[in-house]
Amino acid sequence: MSDAALITPIQAAVRAQPKALGPLQVRDLTLRFGETTVLDDLALDLGTSGCTMIMGSNGAGKSLLLKLLHGLMQPTSGRINWGSQAPCEVTARQALVFQKPVLLRRSVAANIDFVLKSRGKDKARRHRLLDHVGLSHKADQPARLLSGGEAQRLALARALATDPEVLFLDEPTASLDPASVLAIESIVNEARSRGVRIVFVTHDVGQARRIADDVVFLHRGRVAEHSAAADFFPEPQSEAARNYLNGRIVV
Numbered sequence: 569m570s571d572a573a574l575i576t577p578i579q580a581a582v583r584a585q586p587k588a589l590g591p592l593q594v595r596d597l598t599l600r601f602g603e604t605t606v607l608d609d610l611a612l613d614l615g616t617s618g619c620t621m622i623m624g625s626n627g628a629g630k631s632l633l634l635k636l637l638h639g640l641m642q643p644t645s646g647r648i649n650w651g652s653q654a655p656c657e658v659t660a661r662q663a664l665v666f667q668k669p670v671l672l673r674r675s676v677a678a679n680i681d682f683v684l685k686s687r688g689k690d691k692a693r694r695h696r697l698l699d700h701v702g703l704s705h706k707a708d709q710p711a712r713l714l715s716g717g718e719a720q721r722l723a724l725a726r727a728l729a730t731d732p733e734v735l736f737l738d739e740p741t742a743s744l745d746p747a748s749v750l751a752i753e754s755i756v757n758e759a760r761s762r763g764v765r766i767v768f769v770t771h772d773v774g775q776a777r778r779i780a781d782d783v784v785f786l787h788r789g790r791v792a793e794h795s796a797a798a799d800f801f802p803e804p805q806s807e808a809a810r811n812y813l814n815g816r817i818v819v
């Protein structure tokens with residue numbers, strides 16, 4: 569009898585399921601553009617759940633770090649592992665939402681349908697996804713006519729349509745009004761409560777206080793501090809983070 573015949577249906581189902589992504593481990597991560605070093609021997613460990621905020625001054629390297637973690641760029645040197653896997657092996661199990669939403673020049677509904685179809689997911693989920701982000705009534709409207717906050721909610725719905733295990737958010741609320749900011753935060757909180765791991769870049773200290781479990785503070789391409797949010801905001805340990813939170817210019 570072949571080995572395959574010995575596998576029970578339950579074992580087969582377990583084998584077919586990809587294992588959940590393990591913890592993130594980053595070591596000696598360096599990124600250079602020519603002579604300029606933008607990430608410098610960076611080390612970072614993240615657990616398997618919760619919402620991590622990445623904070624730091626303009627140019628600290630936050631967006632580039634997200635792209636490296638997501639496998640969209642290659643570092644000059646160093647190592648990134650999600651459990652035992654490299655970022656490029658798990659890109660499809662993650663989603664990234666940019667500050668400026670990237671949408672198709674089609675209807676709101678077609679934007680969701682495209683993602684569902686390309687990932688082989690049930691098209692019937694479109695209605696639930698649009699409902700979840702409060703855009704059901706705009707389904708037939710061209711996506712290019714959406715307001716900034718609506719477009720960002722559609723971008724989030726597209727990201728969630730892929731059932732990501734990790735959701736990267738790069739300043740998704742930077743130019744939105746307070747109600748739109750809270751709407752996005754509520755969608756993110758809901759995803760976190762379902763076990764989606766969130767890695768979120770923001771300059772909005774109020775937002776970070778509202779939703780961060782832990783904070784990674786980047787300074788000059790390195791992690792100056794990584795603390796639980798409950799410790800970071802009242803008592804930041806690094807001078808760079810203290811200056812940033814006090815509104816002083818950090819260079």
Ligand SMILES: Nc1ncnc2c1ncn2[C@@H]1O[C@H](COP(=O)(O)OP(=O)(O)OP(=O)(O)O)[C@@H](O)[C@H]1O
Nearest residue numbers: 601604606624625626627628629630631632633771
């Ligand atoms: N392709 C590139 N070539 C050269 N330098 C680059 C390139 N892309 C980014 N940089 C530089 O790398 C540094 C980090 O960029 P990054 O976009 O990660 O900053 P950030 O922390 O996200 O900043 P911000 O808060 O302003 O969005 C910046 O000084 C930027 O100018």
